[in-house]
Amino acid sequence: AQKVTQAQTEISVVEKEDVTLDCVYETRDTTYYLFWYKQPPSGELVFLIRRNSFDEQNEISGRYSWNFQKSTSSFNFTITASQVVDSAVYFCALSEQHTGGFKTIFGAGTRLFVKA
Amino acid sequence: DSGVTQTPKHLITATGQRVTLRCSPRSGDLSVYWYQQSLDQGLQFLIQYYNGEERAKGNILERFSAQQFPDLHSELNLSSLELGDSALYFCASSVPVATALNTGELFFGEGSRLTVL
Numbered sequence: 001a002q003k004v005t006q007a008q009t010e011i012s013v014v015e016k017e018d019v020t021l022d023c024v025y026e027t028r029d030t031t032y033y034l035f036w037y038k039q040p041p042s043g044e045l046v047f048l049i050r051r052n053s054f055d056e057q058n059e060i061s062g063r064y065s066w067n068f069q070k071s072t073s074s075f076n077f078t079i080t081a082s083q084v085v086d087s088a089v090y091f092c093a094l095s096e097q098h099t100g101g102f103k104t105i106f107g108a109g110t111r112l113f114v115k116a
Numbered sequence: 117d118s119g120v121t122q123t124p125k126h127l128i129t130a131t132g133q134r135v136t137l138r139c140s141p142r143s144g145d146l147s148v149y150w151y152q153q154s155l156d157q158g159l160q161f162l163i164q165y166y167n168g169e170e171r172a173k174g175n176i177l178e179r180f181s182a183q184q185f186p187d188l189h190s191e192l193n194l195s196s197l198e199l200g201d202s203a204l205y206f207c208a209s210s211v212p213v214a215t216a217l218n219t220g221e222l223f224f225g226e227g228s229r230l231t232v233l
Contacts, residue, residue, distance in 0.1 A: 108157075
């Protein structure tokens with residue numbers, strides 16, 4: 001069964017600090033996809049990054065970077081030099097392909113406060 | 117703009133009533149998903165349709181139903197509403213099969229905020 005755990009409920013940082021959001025997942029599939037989504041105070045959900053199960057290469061995209069480790073079933077997300085506009089709820093998600101689409105479940109979310 | 121359109125954006129109704137939420141997926145996406153987000157809660161998967169057929173069911177109450185029409189838009193029907201049904205209801209769409217460029221990320225509409233009084 002799928003499961004996504006975001007142990008951090010809330011994180012508060014001061015602007016320009018780096019912050020890492022943790023995500024641990026469970027799945028029986030060998031092929032799966034991991035995502036991070038952002039939900040700012042306005043409420044919409046915005047796709048940020050994705051990683052395929054067969055590609056453990058970690059990447060950096062601007063101020064965002066992620067650390068995918070299959071051995072520990074973790075997919076952590078780091079924001080470098082945080083800004084006030086990064087304040088939002090961040091959701092980690094796990095997706096598995098099935099006929100006609102994807103079964104995607106979300107973690108409970110981590111609320112990030114970035115103070116000026 | 118994700119390309120997914122949801123209406124209405126806000127809806128206030130009374131207990132016992134029935135409402136319909138509408139969703140138009142991104143152009144070309146055949147898969148539509150419905151999620152419920154209650155206050156300070158995560159996203160709960162309700163149901164998924166692919167090209168008009170139901171493909172997956174999550175924690176959807178029997179009072180709720182959905183369908184996807186031939187033009188691919190989808191409707192979520194909520195009946196006998198209770199106070200606890202107050203939530204943000206999201207629709208999302210995706211490609212049906214993972215490709216090198218798109219591995220199933222969901223594109224969400226802005227949500228329909230339902231308030232049951």
